[in-house]
Amino acid sequence: MSSESTGLSSQRENWGSRFGFIMAAAGSAIGLGNIWRFPYLVGKHGGAAFVLVYLILIAVVGSTVMMAEFAIGRASRKSTVGAFWVLSDTHSWTLVGWIATAAGGFIILSYYAVIGGWTIKYIIGSLTDLMPMAAEGKSGEVFSAFVSNSQEVVLYQVIFMALTMFIVSGGVGKGIERACKVMMPLLFLILIVLIVRSVTLTGAEKGLEYYLKPDFSKLSGESVLDALGQGFFSLSLGMSIMITYGSYISKEENLANCAGWIITADTLIALLAGLAIFPAAFAMGVEPGSGAGLTFITLPGVFAKMPFGNVFSALFFVLLFFAAITSSMSLFEVSVSHCIDDLKWTRKKSILIMGFLITLLGIPSALSLATTPEGNPAIAIAGKSFLDAMDIISNNVMMPLSAIFTCIFAGWAWYDSARKELTNQDTITFKLLPAWTVCVRFVAPVAIAVIFYMGLKW
Ligand code: PHE
Numbered sequence: 001m002s003s004e005s006t007g008l009s010s011q012r013e014n015w016g017s018r019f020g021f022i023m024a025a026a027g028s029a030i031g032l033g034n035i036w037r038f039p040y041l042v043g044k045h046g047g048a049a050f051v052l053v054y055l056i057l058i059a060v061v062g063s064t065v066m067m068a069e070f071a072i073g074r075a076s077r078k079s080t081v082g083a084f085w086v087l088s089d090t091h092s093w094t095l096v097g098w099i100a101t102a103a104g105g106f107i108i109l110s111y112y113a114v115i116g117g118w119t120i121k122y123i124i125g126s127l128t129d130l131m132p133m134a135a136e137g138k139s140g141e142v143f144s145a146f147v148s149n150s151q152e153v154v155l156y157q158v159i160f161m162a163l164t165m166f167i168v169s170g171g172v173g174k175g176i177e178r179a180c181k182v183m184m185p186l187l188f189l190i191l192i193v194l195i196v197r198s199v200t201l202t203g204a205e206k207g208l209e210y211y212l213k214p215d216f217s218k219l220s221g222e223s224v225l226d227a228l229g230q231g232f233f234s235l236s237l238g239m240s241i242m243i244t245y246g247s248y249i250s251k252e253e254n255l256a257n258c259a260g261w262i263i264t265a266d267t268l269i270a271l272l273a274g275l276a277i278f279p280a281a282f283a284m285g286v287e288p289g290s291g292a293g294l295t296f297i298t299l300p301g302v303f304a305k306m307p308f309g310n311v312f313s314a315l316f317f318v319l320l321f322f323a324a325i326t327s328s329m330s331l332f333e334v335s336v337s338h339c340i341d342d343l344k345w346t347r348k349k350s351i352l353i354m355g356f357l358i359t360l361l362g363i364p365s366a367l368s369l370a371t372t373p374e375g376n377p378a379i380a381i382a383g384k385s386f387l388d389a390m391d392i393i394s395n396n397v398m399m400p401l402s403a404i405f406t407c408i409f410a411g412w413a414w415y416d417s418a419r420k421e422l423t424n425q426d427t428i429t430f431k432l433l434p435a436w437t438v439c440v441r442f443v444a445p446v447a448i449a450v451i452f453y454m455g456l457k458w
Helices: 018-029 032-036 038-044 048-076 080-087 094-127 130-135 139-148 150-169 171-199 204-212 221-234 241-246 255-283 291-304 309-342 347-367 386-413 415-422 433-455
Strands: none
Touching: 018 171, 018 241, 018 255, 018 309, 032 038, 032 221, 032 255, 032 291, 032 309, 038 048, 038 204, 038 221, 038 255, 048 080, 048 221, 048 241, 048 255, 048 386, 048 415, 048 433, 080 094, 080 241, 080 309, 094 130, 094 139, 094 150, 094 241, 094 291, 094 309, 094 347, 094 386, 130 139, 130 291, 130 309, 139 150, 139 291, 150 171, 150 309, 150 347, 171 204, 171 255, 171 309, 204 255, 221 386, 221 433, 241 309, 255 291, 255 415, 291 309, 309 347, 347 386, 386 415, 386 433, 415 433
């Protein structure tokens, strides 16, 4: 029986296998961001030139923070709030744990589940009435009609949350790990099918050229900032996730090595997503954007022009669903493990109460995208839809704050123990330790502070 269900953290559950853990953490990292934002950024900022900048930044900053989070999680064997509490002398660091937990386990999940619900609606839609409408150029109307239908959006949000709750109720090994071990390889397979379809369309080369041809003249300061912000979001950093997942890693595992695998998988899938999207879009004469517009409006239009477009469209939304749900499991595990560890609730009680509260918080996001007669979002904060406002608060404010302080904690306040944790108590060598030390102390906090400052414009 899982120790989580009894709330005894002394017998904390571990991941079943290294492969399982890497699939689960990669499942968290690989999400909507990989599919609807990364390819767009690559196209916008000069193709391969941007990829190079992105790779350097995640290798230097992203991997540093990921290792710090794994070390904090594994050393404490607690979820984030408890981790900072037990590892710090003054306990004031616990505030960092609260910020990260509220951002990841609560706010992001509330609206992420709304979008997850849309993917379910679009899987069904692809096989029913979406394609005929999209073929007439009406995919925009289909999308606005859907997000304005309050009962339907909430229904799909609730279904998506219920599925997340169901999987997480199996615990870390039998729930999350097992689901990710099935869904992540399937996601990869679907992506390959979509790429083969996309690059074999007539005119696909134009998309490939736009996507990948290096153009260093398009690189700017903004490219660097975009790369860094995307890297953090994409690797699920600063949201308490990698600390929580780290708390289930066995003491023998090599943390640096695991981080390397997860980052490689995340980047590979992001790059491949562009190979599925750009050649198809250019072959069909559409210049793609990013975000919800690309996925729910532009791409259905692209699929509608292909033979068997309904099948490819359905496959694409299944892919998006897998990407979204494996990320939402990680977000939900953050709040569930917090309740188990710190409030001593059972897993079942934690899931029911937190699931209910998070769904409730998601409802204004779900309803916010309908438009008023004046063309404004139905529920808005300072002119942004409630969903966008939640996204900005969590990603542009809370995430960088928690990430900066996590680096300061691991690099200064708790450095000796962090070093020991990364070398498994000096039993394995971590050759890059000196480089990691410089990054965690100076490079990463400064880099994150810059994104933080730039992201503060509302
Ligand atoms: N990493 C996920 C993505 O790329 C999003 C995410 C962010 C998931 C933070 C969990 C936490 O879409």
